[in-house]
Amino acid sequence: MKIDELKKKMLEELEHVDDLKKLNDLRVKYLGKKGLITELNSEIKNVPNEEKKVFGQRVNEVRTLFQSSYDEIKNRLEEEALNKKLASEAIDISLPSTKVTMGAPNILEKLIEEVEEVFMSMGYDVVDGPEIEEDKYNFEMLNIPKGHPARDAQDTFYLEGEEILLRSQTSPVQVRTMLKGKGEAPVRVICPGKTYRRDDDDATHSHQFMQIEGLLVDKDISLSDLKGTIDVIVKKLFGEEVETRFRPSYYQFTEPSVEVDISCFNCKGKGCNICKHTGWITIAGAGVVHPNVLRMSGYDPEVWSGFAFGFGAERMAMLKYDINDLRVFYNTDLREVSNFDRGELENND
Ligand code: DAH
Numbered sequence: 001m002k003i004d005e006l007k008k009k010m011l012e013e014l015e016h017v018d019d020l021k022k023l024n025d026l027r028v029k030y031l032g033k034k035g036l037i038t039e040l041n042s043e044i045k046n047v048p049n050e051e052k053k054v055f056g057q058r059v060n061e062v063r064t065l066f067q068s069s070y071d072e073i074k075n076r077l078e079e080e081a082l083n084k085k086l087a088s089e090a091i092d093i094s095l096p097s098t099k100v101t102m103g104a105p106n107i108l109e110k111l112i113e114e115v116e117e118v119f120m121s122m123g124y125d126v127v128d129g130p131e132i133e134e135d136k137y138n139f140e141m142l143n144i145p146k147g148h149p150a151r152d153a154q155d156t157f158y159l160e161g162e163e164i165l166l167r168s169q170t171s172p173v174q175v176r177t178m179l180k181g182k183g184e185a186p187v188r189v190i191c192p193g194k195t196y197r198r199d200d201d202d203a204t205h206s207h208q209f210m211q212i213e214g215l216l217v218d219k220d221i222s223l224s225d226l227k228g229t230i231d232v233i234v235k236k237l238f239g240e241e242v243e244t245r246f247r248p249s250y251y252q253f254t255e256p257s258v259e260v261d262i263s264c265f266n267c268k269g270k271g272c273n274i275c276k277h278t279g280w281i282t283i284a285g286a287g288v289v290h291p292n293v294l295r296m297s298g299y300d301p302e303v304w305s306g307f308a309f310g311f312g313a314e315r316m317a318m319l320k321y322d323i324n325d326l327r328v329f330y331n332t333d334l335r336e337v338s339n340f341d342r343g344e345l346e347n348n349d
Pocket of ligand 1: 213309
């Protein structure tokens with residue numbers, strides 16, 4: 001009688017079980033060490049001998065019944081749980097997709113790449129140099145000895161004593177390139193890179209800015225080669241109709257030295273805000289490499305000559321893209337920066 005009751009209760013409980021945890025609790029309740037069926041089994045010793053066999057068989061039946069029901073329910077519950085999980089993870093392919101905004105190169109980077117391409121097409125290599133530089137390369141070997149007043153114009157960040165600094169110009173790369181060239185020519189390189197000066201930041205100044213340095217060393221190089229080269233790059237970047245003009249200037253490392261102006265592509269020389277009503281805009285310093293510089297870097301000025309130039313990259317980008325505040329290039333506010341993106345793509349698939 002006791003067995004029948006237990007069986008009835010057991011089946012009832014199994015019927016109502018609706019999760020795996022509860023099912024396991026039932027397994028413990030019935031088949032565990034102190035489970036109800038286990039306990040029933042141990043009662044066999046109190047059963048009269050002649051009934052022992054039947055009693056044992058019936059307990060076994062209940063145990064088997066429990067086990068088979070348990071297995072069946074477990075399978076069913078596991079399958080249900082899996083289906084539920086799959087349903088919750090299903091991807092609704094009919095939902096509209098989220099808009100993905102692609103990044104784009106910084107506009108200054110784009111300009112530099114354009115300049116690099118033009119020079120590479122003319123056989124120049126693009127080279128690199130350290131931003132933490134030695135005084136020797138940044139000044140001395142460019143014909144600017146210690147104590148020379150030309151140093152004052154470049155408010156330099158010194159890092160260690162008087163010897164290590166943040167380069168104030170990309171011109172030291174000229175020296176490094178020639179030293180590597182070991183007196184052999186032709187040398188044709190450009191070096192775009194960051195430079196540093198102790199300037200207060202405003203719309204036209206930045207303590208960190210970019211220059212694009214250029215150097216060519218070969219036989220019989222003159223100012224007219226420089227002019228021709230600059231003319232090509234200017235026309236490629238700003239348009240065929242734009243003219244170049246060289247004004248005499250002074251740099252320690254070039255002789256003669258010039259300042260490169262381009263005719264204002266905006267007003268075509270009539271005078272506007274961009275060119276400050278002069279019709280011309282200055283974009284670079286340049287000149288014929290000073291014999292002292294050639295000599296110090298291992299090139300005999302009796303044999304070799306060269307020209308060099310240094311473009312202000314921000315200046316060129318500001319002109320080309322009509323930007324009136326240099327700080328925009330170093331801005332990390334995406335709302336502003338993305339105004340210059342040309343590569344914004346939407347994922348409308
Ligand atoms: N380094 C100069 C500056 O920062 C620019 C410059 C002038 C570079 C003449 C040159 C050059 O290579 O020949 O103002």
